[in-house]
Amino acid sequence: MISTANIGMSYGGQKLFEDVNIKFTPGNCYGLIGANGAGKSTFLKILSGEIEAQTGEVIITPGERLSTLKQDHYAHEEEQVLTTVLMGNEDLYKLMIEKDAIYAKPDFSDADGIKVSELEEKFTEMGGWEAEPEAANILAGLGLGTEFLEKKMKELNGAEKVKVLLAQAIFGSPDILLLDEPTNHLDIASIQWLENFIDNYKNTVIVVSHDRHFLNKVCTHIADIDYRKINTYVGNYDFWRKSSELAMHLRGNENKKMEEKAKELKAFIQRFSANASKSSQATSRQKQLDKLQLHDLPVSTRKYPYVLFTQSREAGKEVLKVDGITKTIDGVKLLDNLSFSINKEDKIALLGNDLAKTTLFQILMGEMEPDSGTYTWESQSLKTISLPTTLPTSIAASTIFSIGFVSTQRISTILS
Ligand SMILES: Nc1ncnc2c1ncn2[C@@H]1O[C@H](COP(=O)(O)OP(=O)(O)OP(=O)(O)O)[C@@H](O)[C@H]1O
Numbered sequence: 460m461i462s463t464a465n466i467g468m469s470y471g472g473q474k475l476f477e478d479v480n481i482k483f484t485p486g487n488c489y490g491l492i493g494a495n496g497a498g499k500s501t502f503l504k505i506l507s508g509e510i511e512a513q514t515g516e517v518i519i520t521p522g523e524r525l526s527t528l529k530q531d532h533y534a535h536e537e538e539q540v541l542t543t544v545l546m547g548n549e550d551l552y553k554l555m556i557e558k559d560a561i562y563a564k565p566d567f568s569d570a571d572g573i574k575v576s577e578l579e580e581k582f583t584e585m586g587g588w589e590a591e592p593e594a595a596n597i598l599a600g601l602g603l604g605t606e607f608l609e610k611k612m613k614e615l616n617g618a619e620k621v622k623v624l625l626a627q628a629i630f631g632s633p634d635i636l637l638l639d640e641p642t643n644h645l646d647i648a649s650i651q652w653l654e655n656f657i658d659n660y661k662n663t664v665i666v667v668s669h670d671r672h673f674l675n676k677v678c679t680h681i682a683d684i685d686y687r688k689i690n691t692y693v694g695n696y697d698f699w700r701k702s703s704e705l706a707m708h709l710r711g712n713e714n715k716k717m718e719e720k721a722k723e724l725k726a727f728i729q730r731f732s733a734n735a736s737k738s739s740q741a742t743s744r745q746k747q748l749d750k751l752q753l754h755d756l757p758v759s760t761r762k763y764p765y766v767l768f769t770q771s772r773e774a775g776k777e778v779l780k781v782d783g784i785t786k787t788i789d790g791v792k793l794l795d796n797l798s799f800s801i802n803k804e805d806k807i808a809l810l811g812n813d814l815a816k817t818t819l820f821q822i823l824m825g826e827m828e829p830d831s832g833t834y835t836w837e838s839q840s841l842k843t844i845s846l847p848t849t850l851p852t853s854i855a856a857s858t859i860f861s862i863g864f865v866s867t868q869r870i871s872t873i874l875s
Pocket residue numbers: 470471475493494495496497498499500501502
């Protein structure tokens with residue numbers, strides 16, 4: 460079990476949080492949320508002991524193992540993938556090194572024999588024999604098959620490195636698992652694997668993520684950093700959001716009612732305080748007025764991002780109709796008699812071959828002619844939006860279909 464007692468932290472005079480007293484209970488997954496710069500990563504670093512809080516302390520049950528998702532993607536460039544994952548369980552890894560070093564001794568003595576048999580016993584107790592298959596299993600779940608096990612980390616691309624570091628963090632079922640933005644750079648299949656993994660996890664998970672779909676899937680609790688406090692709530696992200704908005708709304712309403720009541724009381728007091736026959740009533744109303752207390756409505760540090768599309772006219776029911784589109788490029792048939800229609804308010808993720816997706820978008824945007832087939836946009840007022848060129852064309856084009864705010868990270872996850 461991990462808990463905090465009176466944790467407080469500021470940077471350069473800016474207070475991030477104070478008096479944080481939380482018990483994180485095993486079996487739960489806590490989604491740590493808050494505005495950008497609220498102090499989520501800082502709080503995780505305090506929990507892991509990477510940095511020390513200015514006040515208070517972190518208490519971990521003795522003997523429990525804490526593991527974090529490492530942020531330095533280049534920390535193990537010369538190591539093999541399998542070794543990097545095994546390093547996640549530091550005690551087990553040290554024992555393996557110690558054992559191997561003794562076996563490798565050219566002058567292996569009786570004393571070495573005794574020592575190594577003790578280490579072997581400990582190795583078995585720690586589940587050492589299952590370590591490599593378990594590591595390989597996690598990697599496979601994240602889409603890195605056996606062909607990756609002996610590769611060096613420096614041979615991997617950025618997304619593959621992130622997967623190995625994630626496997627390292629979760630390897631050996633740590634008692635406390637801290638994950639800062641684990642879904643960044645992960646493809647949708649790996650995110651789903653991680654969601655299942657956390658769902659079935661028996662120990663404590665504390666995760667920071669800006670992906671509310673992911674938070675909804677995995678969280679049993681939400682820990683919210685706001686107003687320089689960290690408050691925990693039971694439930695997933697959507698439940699937290701709805702209930703906190705409702706609570707704020709109710710407090711706002713109550714304040715409004717109290718303000719109206721105060722106005723009435725003040726008017727009465729002003730009117731009748733000089734009137735001898737009503738002065739006792741005025742005094743009693745003054746007492747009521749003194750008792751009225753408005754709720755504190757502190758200003759949140761949270762800012763909700765949104766993109767506003769103003770429509771020149773309301774879209775009709777059927778936005779797009781595609782009828783039998785076929786396209787072959789360089790002898791490869793990318794689209795074969797494709798037909799579908801898109802209705803207003805549909806939300807569509809396009810999955811599949813990158814070239815086929817891009818070709819379809821280019822045809823629909825009028826940049827390329829299909830070999831056969833037709834398409835019809837319902838409205839002439841449709842516009843495409845250019846996103847930065849570092850994003851694949853298919854993402855830029857996909858904004859045609861998006862109505863309201865969709866996180867680009869989620870789109871790229873879906874399309875990659
Ligand atoms: N080592 C440091 N020295 C000075 N200021 C720091 C340091 N680390 C973090 N900060 C500041 O503390 C605040 C909280 O940072 P932190 O990285 O914990 O936020 P966060 O909630 O994780 O944000 P994000 O959502 O952007 O990841 C920020 O204003 C940041 O600039």
